[in-house]
Amino acid sequence: MxxxxxxxxxxxxxxxxxxxxxxxxxxxxxxxxxxxxxxxxxxxxxxxxxxxxxxxxxxxxxxxxxxxxxxxxxxxRPAFARKLFLIALSCLVFMTSCASAQELASANTKDADGKGISQESLLDASDTYASEQDQLLEKEIQEELKKKKKKSSKSKKAKEKDKATLIEEEVAAMKSGEETQNGVRRKELELPGIEHELSQKFLRQYLTASGQKVLVRSLENAAPYLPYILEQLKERNMPLILQYLPIVESNYLPNAVSRSGATGIWQFMANSMAPYLEKDSWYDERRDPWKSTDAALSKLEYNFRFFGDWELALAAYNCGAGAMGKFVKKNPGKDFWYLAENEILKKESILYVPKLLAIADIIENAHYYGATGIEEAVKAIENVEPEKFTYIKTAGMFSFNQISKATGVSKTKVKTLNPALFRNCTPAREVYSLRLPGDMPADTEEKLKKQGVATDAVMYTVKEGDSLWGISRRYGITVEDLCSVNEISEKKVLSIGKKLIVPIFN
Incomplete structure (x- = not known):
């Protein structure tokens, strides 16, 4: 004891x-x-x-x-000790779960071969405006797939077998050029790589109902600019597939701006626009589809002459010629697909070319795939001649209202033809080439001068107690001139901190 x-x-x-x-x-x-x-x-x-x-x-x-x-x-009370123990145990379980989830997420970024990109992250990889918008498409696609899954009564194994068979048949048909049930042959693209798995993933995503809607909207947005782009591609003897690159970049939206600041249908960054485009406090030529098209095609031509390969030239347009030059130097004699498959390039650049190929293949072979909406959108802009323009020189500041009165062109049309002018007026203190419809009379420039030109302008910040009448009197202009330039009503109550353009007339 x-x-x-x-x-x-x-x-x-x-x-x-x-x-x-x-x-x-x-x-x-x-x-x-x-x-x-x-x-x-x-x-x-x-x-x-x-x-x-x-x-x-x-x-x-x-x-x-x-x-x-x-x-x-x-x-x-003993209950207090038990609570402490349970809290500690819960924290331990939570941290273990987080670690497991992180490992699972890391594993999911690999494809079937162990070194590709997962399908879920395809539309989310790029920093371009279009890829940001495609995140919405990804959600719609997932919802669509869930609905189809509920309606279908097939077993999981049967579904996987049917899906694999369908993909094999598509690839085999692409390689052999066999006729489909629609009675047409698939049109071959100018650039190879549509059979690659990455291109096939994009192809499947854009062939869904939601994906086709995105392409239809993009083609509708492209209607005013696509004829000019096609004309320039033919003149420069460049691949016509490049006409679909703005869909990859911006969905053909002139005012598109990405998170990183890339702007326009070709998504130029401010540090990569020189010497092709200009930007100041009055205008941003990256927003001009016609000027930015000339700049983008010149840049792509330079990339092709430097790398001698269109796939590398396209990837260089995305990541920069300097960065691509380093990748190529470290891997001499290797093509784009080698650099992509071995993940030598950045994720965005790896997906850039496959996405372009998939979009181009669907649009070029809309009937082949039974994409009737895309086929109709293509016919609407097919064989359309590029719009002709008249350019006049403006020395000083003219508001869109003044231009509309002098020329008879609606203010909306003036704004559409000159999207680079984000102040709704031509720049003061410099000569600017204003774009107008092609059937303008010869004396249009003289008529515009009679409207009264502001040779200078001041950017004024509204303070407490300011009014349109007080500001206009201070600078010796009329309230009408002040409102016309800033496109505001004479009855508008000004908010403190608002920026106003004040024209100065000599």
Missing amino acids: GRNLLRRQNVIMKFSFLSFKFFSGPACLCKPAFQGSGGPYPLHCLSATRLRGPFQPGVGFNLKKRDCSLPRAKKI
């Missing part, structure tokens, strides 16, 4: 010490029911107590007398 008691007392002492170290203060101790009375056998669990340590004066075990003495302490 004595030995058992000693063992029990030693266990109690060790447990109290470990508990103190673990909880950094509270210690779980056991004490005799009758402290100091020599009755050590009935032990009761004591809740966590605030002690400086398990060993302190007046605390310990008398081995000879087989007695133990402990100070009295404030009791805390």
Whole structure:
């Protein structure tokens, strides 16, 4: 009995010490029911107590007398200790789950071969405006696939088998040029690579109902500019597939701006526009589809002369000729597909060319794929001649309202033909080439001068107490002139901090 008691007392002492170290203060101790009375056998669990340590004066075990003495302490309910334990356990489980989820997400970025890009991340990889918009398309595609899954009664194995068979048949038909049920042969693209798995993933995504809607909208946006782009591609003897590159970049929206600041249908960055385009406080030529088209095609021509390969030239347009030059230098004699498959290029550049090939293949072979909406959109802009323009020189600032009055062209049309002018007027202190419809009379420039030109302008910030009348009187102009330039109503109440263009007439 004595030995058992000693063992029990030693266990109690060790447990109290470990508990103190673990909880950094509270210690779980056991004490005799009758402290100091020599009755050590009935032990009761004591809740966590605030002690400086398990060993302190007046605390310990008398081995000879087989007695133990402990100070009295404030009791805390055992439930508190259990709650602490459950909280710690929950945190441990949560951190383990996070780590597992991270490993799973990392694993999902690989394709079937172990070194490709997952289908879910395809539309989310690029920093261009179009790719940001395609994130919405990705959601629509996933919803569409869920609906189809509910309607279908096939088993999972049967679905996978049918899907694999369909893909094999598509690729085989592409390689052999076989006729489809629609009675047409698939048109070959000017650039190779449509059979590549990355191109096939984009192809499947854009052939969904949601994907086709995106392409139809893009072709509708392209209607005013596509004839001019085609004309320039033919004159420069460049691949006609490049007419679809603005869909990859911006969905053919002139005012598209990406998160990184890339602007226009060709998504030029401010640091990559020189020497092709200009930008100042009055205009941004990246927003002009005609000027930016000339700039983009010149840049692509330069890339092709430098790399001697259109796939590399396209990827260089995305990541920069300097960066592509470094990749090629480190991997001499290797083509784009080698650099992509071995993930030598950045993710955005890897997906750039396959996405273009998939979009071009669907549009060029809309009847082949049974994409009736795309086929109709193509016919609407097919064989359309490029619009002819008249250019007049403006020396000073003219508002769109003044231009509309002098020329008879609607303000909306003036704005559409000159999207680079984001101030709704021609720039002050410089000569600007204004674009107007091609059937303008010869005296249009003289008529415009009679409207009264502002040779200078001031950017004014509205302060407390300002009014249109007060500002116009301060600068010696009429309220009508001030409102015309800023396209605001004469009754408008100005908000503090608003920027106004104030024309200065000599």
